[in-house]
Amino acid sequence: MVIQTEGLTFNFGSQTVVKSLSLQVPEGSIYGFLGPNGAGKTTTIKLLLNLLQSQEGNIKLFDLDFHANRQEILSQVGSLIEQPAIYGHLTGRENLQNRAILLQVSKKRVDEMLSLVRLSQAADKKTSKYSLGMKQRLGIALALLSDPKLLILDEPTNGLDPNGIIEIRELLKTLVAEHNKTVFISSHLLGEIERMATHVGIINNGELLFQGEMKDLEAISQPLVHIETTNTVDAANLLTKNNYTVIDVNDSYLSVTYQSKEKTGQINTLLNQNGYTVYSIYKVQKYLEKLFLDITQTPAK
Amino acid sequence: MKGFLLSLQSEFYKSRKTLGFWASILLPFILILLVSIGFYTHVDKLSHGPGMMLWLLFSGAVLNIMGALLLPMYAIFIAYSVNSIEHKADTWKSLFSLPIAKWSVYSAKFLYAVILVFLTLLLFALFSIGFGDLLGVLKPGLKFLDYHMEWTLLQIYFKLFLSALGILSIQFLLSLLWTDFLKPMGIGFVCFIAGVISVGVNWDYAYIIPYAHPMLALKSMMGTHKRGTPPTQIVIDIFTHDVYVSLAVFAVVFVAGFFIVQKKSVK
Structure with a gap:
């Protein structure tokens, strides 16, 4: 050292x-x-x-x-x-x-x-x-x-x-x-x-x-599925009912924890079938910036 | 030891373009030049005096200003100037993270301040001698060449140098510890006034105040001949009470400063 x-x-x-x-x-x-x-x-x-x-x-x-x-x-x-x-x-x-x-x-x-x-x-x-x-x-x-x-x-x-x-x-x-x-x-x-x-x-x-x-730091960083859709709040409720973990919701998009490619496809299908228009859906690595904030803002134990 | 010499070399290198350094050379030069101009333009009034009187008048004019006012102020200024170069540039942290022992950095700086004061006083003596002889050559009416007091002048200025070391060391430490100019300057000024007063009222223990030492050094030299009668010989006693106290203060403050620097956190 x-x-x-x-x-x-x-x-x-x-x-x-x-x-x-x-x-x-x-x-x-x-x-x-x-x-x-x-x-x-x-x-x-x-x-x-x-x-x-x-x-x-x-x-x-x-x-x-x-x-x-x-x-x-x-x-x-x-x-x-x-x-x-x-x-x-x-x-x-x-x-x-x-x-x-x-x-x-x-x-x-x-x-x-x-x-x-x-x-x-x-x-x-x-x-x-x-x-x-x-x-x-x-x-x-x-x-x-x-x-x-x-x-x-x-x-x-x-x-x-x-x-x-x-x-x-x-x-x-x-x-x-x-x-x-x-x-x-x-x-x-x-x-x-x-x-x-x-x-x-x-x-x-x-x-x-x-x-x-x-790379250890990157590993803690959890990937998310970023979804841009109509009526994000209702869409989030629908996804929650279907056992998806919603991380973030706002007027223009919502984020759900990423599980697999197939699951991401299923989310898309689910939203479409329920009358939500999906404008975009993609996987994002949780920004290290956000992770950094999470780490530094957690009260000291 | 190597680190100490390198630090000393660096002190010279970085300060050679500062007022602190040039003041050490310009102060004696300008002061003695002005007095010389005064003598040069008043030859008629001065030409009847014997060589010894002329020398005493000539060097006395400078010595009185130096001892009474300038030397303590100059010591305060030099002590500030060698430290402020680091305060201003925020370089203490880099000086103390060099692969050089802290004592080397500290004592080189301290010695550098001492060298500057020594240089100034040496130049005062040399310029006095040089300009006096020059006046004797330029204006033969002034009998400067009839009398020689080179050795005496060197002794007088050496005594003044020793008497300034107490002030210099105290002010050095104050300037090292405080970033701003006003604190060490203010304290130095107040102590100097106290020194002037103590000498002025002939206080028996004035010699314990370092700020009174340059004045005392001069005073002790003035008493070597009786008032009114022209002196035939000047005797300089370098090691008087006040000089011993000055040297003692110098030694104690130097060592104390060393321990303070060892313990001090660098901001």
């Missing part, structure tokens, strides 16, 4: 922000750390980097205890936390150069990073004049500068335009697939995680509600 925590707890005053968190981030994964704003994501990341001191539990990175191996661990971690930390009075290149001094990285690497995040053109412009997206890209370049084995990114696509988001996503996928990196990425947007993560952890109110591979 690249990241492993056990019973990690952090209290902010009397409020528990992170509750007994046990993360398992395997090597070579893109671990999506998902949760609504204020769920405790940034706090967890700061605990992982020892910027905050945990009150309970322990943290292991690369199977090493953090406190005893701080420098060795940090030399293999690149991070971007909240807004990128950039000196506004320096140019993009100088920001990287400054970090290169601290990490003893060559100048060549600075240029490589600039072109990787497509900032070569703006490299000699003061970063206070950068757009949010440019700052974010520079932040990612800073995190990647030391060629770390583990990248910890806190909402890295904040402020990026759709093209920028796609580029970052492709970059992270390449890093994992070709350079054997591990990426721990937090987000409040499921759509973003869904498109790149191999593993996912869902956190809400400081508690880990789900952790596993992406």
Whole structure:
């Protein structure tokens, strides 16, 4: 495991922000750390980097205890936390150069990073004049500068335009697939995680509600039959009487749990025979978005 | 140790384009330039004085402003400036997640502030000597070249440097802990006023207030000759009570700050 925590707890005053968190981030994964704003994501990341001191539990990175191996661990971690930390009075290149001094990285690497995040053109412009997206890209370049084995990114696509988001996503996928990196990425947007993560952890109110591979999450997601018809309410009653489970009804459509192709055909026939016109009928995967909401909105047990 | 040197190098790299850094060079330059212009334009009034008196007048004009007002304020400003660079850019979190020990990051920053103050005071001494000699060359009527007090000036400014370390360390810690400018500045200002008053009323224990040290350092030097009679020799006693207290405060605050940084959460 690249990241492993056990019973990690952090209290902010009397409020528990992170509750007994046990993360398992395997090597070579893109671990999506998902949760609504204020769920405790940034706090967890700061605990992982020892910027905050945990009150309970322990943290292991690369199977090493953090406190005893701080420098060795940090030399293999690149991070971007909240807004990128950039000196506004320096140019993009100088920001990287400054970090290169601290990490003893060559100048060549600075240029490589600039072109990787497509900032070569703006490299000699003061970063206070950068757009949010440019700052974010520079932040990612800073995190990647030391060629770390583990990248910890806190909402890295904040402020990026759709093209920028796609580029970052492709970059992270390449890093994992070709350079054997591990990426721990937090987000409040499921759509973003869904498109790149191999593993996912869902956190809400400081508690880990789900952790596993992406496909496990998809497996919980139950398929539905989406039916557009006349008089949806009566149609729903008819289906209920015939032992179908109606999930959702509104003026224009209703949804029923999916059982099989044949059953879907039978639903169609049943509705037609009873005088309902079926405009459309098809199988849908319950959106992960909805599932995410279900998971995070369930009161904590 | 390597991390410490790298951090120090980075401190210089990132601050070399800031006002904090340039103030260290420009402050002595501008102040001494102005005094020199004053001397240059008033040759007739000053030309009958002996070389030693001229030097005392010349360096005294700068020293009085420095010791009485500028040095404590400057220490407050430098302490703020080296920390605010991180507060402004929100870079504490990235500094403390580098593979460099926390003590290295902290002490490199601390030392950098000390170096800036040292640089300023060294430049004050060097510019005083340089501009004095230059005036002597440009206006032979001013007998600057008749007398030499290079060593004395270096000693005086070294004493001032030591006397500023107490203030610098306290202000450094305050500026490290607080993001905004007003809190450390306000506290520094109030303490400085208290220091001025304590020296002004000749309080016996004024030397326990670090903010009074630069003034005390100057005062203790002024007393080496009797009023009215022209001095023949200037004796500088660097290690007086106030300098010892300043050094002690410096050491204690540095160590305390180190433990605070170790325990502190980074927002």
